[in-house]
Amino acid sequence: xxxxxxxxxxxxxxxxxxxxxxxxxxxxxxxxxxxxxxxxxxxxxxxxxxxxxxxxxxxxxxxxxxxxxxxxxxxxxxxxxxxxxxxxxxxxxxxxxxxxxxxxxxxxxxxxxxxxxxxxxxxxxxxxxxxxxxxxxxxxxxxxxxxxxxxxxxxxxxxxxxxxxxxxxxxxxxxxxxxxxxxxxxxxxxxxxxxxxxxxxxxxxxxxxxxxxxxxxxxxxxxxxxxxxxxxxxxxxxxxxxxxxxxxxxxxxxxxxxxxxxxxxxxxxxxxxxxxxxxxxxxxxxxxxxxxxxxxxxxxxxxxxxxxxxxxxxxxxxxxxxxxxxxxxxxxxxxxxxxxxxxxxxxxxxxxxxxxxxxxxxxxxxxxxxxxxxxxxxxxxxxxxxxxxxxxxxxxxxxxxxxxxx
Amino acid sequence: xxxxxxxxxxxxxxxxxxxxxxxxxxxxxxxxxxxxxxxxxxxxxxxxxxxxxxxxxxxxxxxxxxxxxxxxxxxxxxxxxxxxxxxxxxxxxxxxxxxxxxxxxxxxxxxxxxxxxxxxxxxxxxxxxxxxxxxxxxxxxxxxxxxxxxxxxxxxxxxxxxxxxxxxxxxxxxxxxxxxxxxxxxxxxxxxxxxxxxxxxxxxxxxxxxxxxxxxxxxxxxxxxxxxxxxxxxxxxxxxxxx
Numbered sequence: 001x002x003x004x005x006x007x008x009x010x011x012x013x014x015x016x017x018x019x020x021x022x023x024x025x026x027x028x029x030x031x032x033x034x035x036x037x038x039x040x041x042x043x044x045x046x047x048x049x050x051x052x053x054x055x056x057x058x059x060x061x062x063x064x065x066x067x068x069x070x071x072x073x074x075x076x077x078x079x080x081x082x083x084x085x086x087x088x089x090x091x092x093x094x095x096x097x098x099x100x101x102x103x104x105x106x107x108x109x110x111x112x113x114x115x116x117x118x119x120x121x122x123x124x125x126x127x128x129x130x131x132x133x134x135x136x137x138x139x140x141x142x143x144x145x146x147x148x149x150x151x152x153x154x155x156x157x158x159x160x161x162x163x164x165x166x167x168x169x170x171x172x173x174x175x176x177x178x179x180x181x182x183x184x185x186x187x188x189x190x191x192x193x194x195x196x197x198x199x200x201x202x203x204x205x206x207x208x209x210x211x212x213x214x215x216x217x218x219x220x221x222x223x224x225x226x227x228x229x230x231x232x233x234x235x236x237x238x239x240x241x242x243x244x245x246x247x248x249x250x251x252x253x254x255x256x257x258x259x260x261x262x263x264x265x266x267x268x269x270x271x272x273x274x275x276x277x278x279x280x281x282x283x284x285x286x287x288x289x290x291x292x293x294x295x296x297x298x299x300x301x302x303x304x305x306x307x308x309x310x311x312x313x314x315x316x317x318x319x320x321x322x323x324x325x326x327x328x329x330x331x332x333x334x335x336x337x338x339x340x341x342x343x344x345x346x347x348x349x350x351x352x353x354x355x356x357x358x359x360x361x362x363x364x365x366x367x368x369x370x371x372x373x374x375x376x377x378x379x380x381x382x383x384x385x386x387x388x389x390x391x392x393x394x395x396x397x398x399x400x401x402x403x404x405x406x
Numbered sequence: 407x408x409x410x411x412x413x414x415x416x417x418x419x420x421x422x423x424x425x426x427x428x429x430x431x432x433x434x435x436x437x438x439x440x441x442x443x444x445x446x447x448x449x450x451x452x453x454x455x456x457x458x459x460x461x462x463x464x465x466x467x468x469x470x471x472x473x474x475x476x477x478x479x480x481x482x483x484x485x486x487x488x489x490x491x492x493x494x495x496x497x498x499x500x501x502x503x504x505x506x507x508x509x510x511x512x513x514x515x516x517x518x519x520x521x522x523x524x525x526x527x528x529x530x531x532x533x534x535x536x537x538x539x540x541x542x543x544x545x546x547x548x549x550x551x552x553x554x555x556x557x558x559x560x561x562x563x564x565x566x567x568x569x570x571x572x573x574x575x576x577x578x579x580x581x582x583x584x585x586x587x588x589x590x591x592x593x594x595x596x597x598x599x600x601x602x603x604x605x606x607x608x609x610x611x612x613x614x615x616x617x618x619x620x621x622x623x624x625x626x627x628x629x630x631x632x633x634x635x636x637x638x639x640x641x642x643x644x645x646x647x648x649x
Binding site for chain 2: 004012016017310316317320321
């Protein structure tokens, strides 16, 4: 007999057995549905949360920052047969430019793994308005390039993103502290008599208090003058295509340029650690829920096999091969997994929508369209695997004994 | 179904040659239940197998029905030696050549009466054809249950269930029908009607029927009575026609 014909019969018997034990079937399907709903919801929630956290973190910083190497003391090696005791004070790190930064920029522009490159000059200053003072960080940028790293224009809450010709863009907190509005004047003092007065062209809100209170965006030239680094930049910001490969790319860039390269993964070690622990927790929840669902299916089918001992015996006596009996119970396991997870997947998806609509609304959880089908596939396979033991037992029944089973 | 059964010597459906069956072989509990059974059954015969409890009737029927294998000796079904064939071959032969009726009807409760009758054909070749369904309905009609075709087995009486089981055993048109105390669970009147059905089927389909029974009156009605005592056939004779 062809397998397709045999499968027709097996499908029919499996379906009828499930329908015949309606209460049992419904209860275990409910269990599977709850399990898959939890898995779908938790997966969507955690994936969404992590994507959101990463996006927010990287929304305000470069993936990799290229910096000039730290200045260190050069200590003469001791001559032969002499000992030297060294008492060393670490060098103060003055603000200085990346040497040949234009060349470095051009090299990075050609790199396939890097999406955007933006040279920046940044340094400290005091912002004054009337008697109010605030310490700020000056950032001299090339706007089109910088926008590709941090889309600042999207975060503007007032004015426009213009930094050339004596204009500056400042954060919301700084504007509040100094009582500044669009068009107001702000005096910047970078020390040693280097001062400038700029017009406020725009006010942004990145959502990070520290940045909103300290960042003052200027154009490259004005910042270079204020910070006394004519023609220089202190850092080259870059973004990469694969954010989780940033540390490897950084390592490569450091070797390539001879400069320091800091990846976001290095500067956000704790965040990465938290994300990894969270992923592990989710994974454990998924595995344990999966295992309990599998045991549920296995135990229901084990009971089912015992209940149907005589019927299995009669099927065998009528010429049903062992493989057919095996497949009848494997199919039941698979069907339970499939139908249970279809309901559960739907419920999980619904829960996500409810969370998005009525939840805390801190962020929305996107549901990956493959999540529910994938959960159903895994549940079906789990069902078949869980059915393996009871099914093997059923297939091994001695028909002569099974028929007389009471 | 296009498969053909193996050619057999004229009329012979079943032949047992020195069949022995022992249990717990190689242990101190080894017991031989059947001691060298020789038996032949021809097409169209209706034979009763009688004997006291523990005489080995069920063991013998299990061997004949290919549900169990002899410890020694050879068993031919339709001329085909079976002792050394594997489970798959025996299962196939069971489906092709043998119909079973058990003491407890053993209908499958999840299926309707008609589907129960069709089950051996579904096992054989999957989805039943229109011809299969017509055949099954015809058999239900033959056993007087055409109007119960769509009922569940639990919705009909014990005697009716047993008749459904007989229709199911016949649906593959087996050359050999085995019945293990088919009336053991039924009242006298119903038992009588089931036996009458066996006679009618025997005459109509020409299949060999071997019935295990406790009831000497029912046995006397069969064309031949085989008596089994302590694992030996002590008598095997044609009955004088009383019908």
